[in-house]
Amino acid sequence: MIAQLTGTVLTAGATSAVVDVGGVGFLVATTPQTAAGLRPGEVATLHTALVVREDSMTLFGFAExxxxxxxxxxxxxxxxxxxxxxxxxxxxxxxxxxxxxxxxxxxxxxxxxxxxxxxxxxxxxxxxxxxxxLEDAPGGPAPVAAQDAWRAQVAEGLQGLGWSARDADAACDAVAHLVDADPDISMALLLRAALNSLARR
CATH class of the missing domain: 1.10.150.20 (5' to 3' exonuclease, C-terminal subdomain)
Structure with missing residues (x-):
């Protein structure tokens, strides 16, 4: 069982990342919130769960x-x-x-x-x-990196969870005022607000 990975982030997508640990690149499936806190080139620690199936082995990683x-x-x-x-x-x-x-x-x-x-x-x-x-996970991931980048990241994360592109765009519109009010808002909070807006539809 691989319970934790600490290494250099090679790539970080909307719902996955590749982490280099001692020269071995581990592909890790993550939540959009965890992925949003990862930066390529930086060292990160992920708490992981390995799911073994007959035809695959998938590693899932979490910030907390x-x-x-x-x-x-x-x-x-x-x-x-x-x-x-x-x-x-x-x-x-x-x-x-x-x-x-x-x-x-x-x-x-x-x-x-x-x-x-x-x-x-x-x-x-x-x-x-x-x-x-269960307990609440402490803290929160890093703030939104760029004013223009948050929409793409939120939309990609929502679509990775199964929402349509149209729904994802609507959710981005619904939370845009949060970015205007606080440019340093974390991606985790933004994603949760977007998901809440979809739940109310």
């Missing part, structure tokens, strides 16, 4: 241990694979997932692409006793 814990916990529910678990952690912070399950907030759970009402009900039933261990 709490996010990895939520990712692994989500997969204990029937019908939730790593792709859907990554979407859950991308939309809901660990503390938000905990509160949504305990409060049986089906609308909040349905804001995750790929989760319908029946799936949300199943998550509540199966995870209610397990989410008590």
């Amino acid at each position: 241990p709490a996010e990895r814990e939520a990712f692994e916990l989500a997969q204990t529910a029937s019908g939730v694979g790593p792709k859907l678990a990554l979407a859950i952690v991308s939309v809901l912070a660990p503390g938000e997932l905990k509160r949504a399950v305990l409060a049986e907030d089906l609308n909040r759970l349905c804001s995750v692409p790929g989760i319908g009402r029946k799936g949300a009900q199943k998550l509540v039933i199966e995870l209610k006793d397990r989410v008590l261990v």
Whole structure:
């Protein structure tokens, strides 16, 4: 089990990164928020989970241990694979997932692409006793790098989670005022605001 990687970031996309550890480049699938905090050429530490399938091995990486814990916990529910678990952690912070399950907030759970009402009900039933261990992930990733770059990064991250290009553009429009009000707003906050705007539609 590879539990952590520390190395130089070679590339960082919307939902993945390549990290050089001792000359070996590890491809890591990430949440948009984690990817937004990675900068090529800089050293980064990712808390990882290795998912082994019959025909593949996929490494998932997170900025905080709490996010990895939520990712692994989500997969204990029937019908939730790593792709859907990554979407859950991308939309809901660990503390938000905990509160949504305990409060049986089906609308909040349905804001995750790929989760319908029946799936949300199943998550509540199966995870209610397990989410008590989850805690909020501390801190936040780096601020938005460039005024013109945030739209592309947010849109790419949303499309990576399964939203259409049209929905992603609409979400960017909905959160543009946040960037105007605070140019130093973090990409994580911007992505969460964009996801919340989509959940309200």
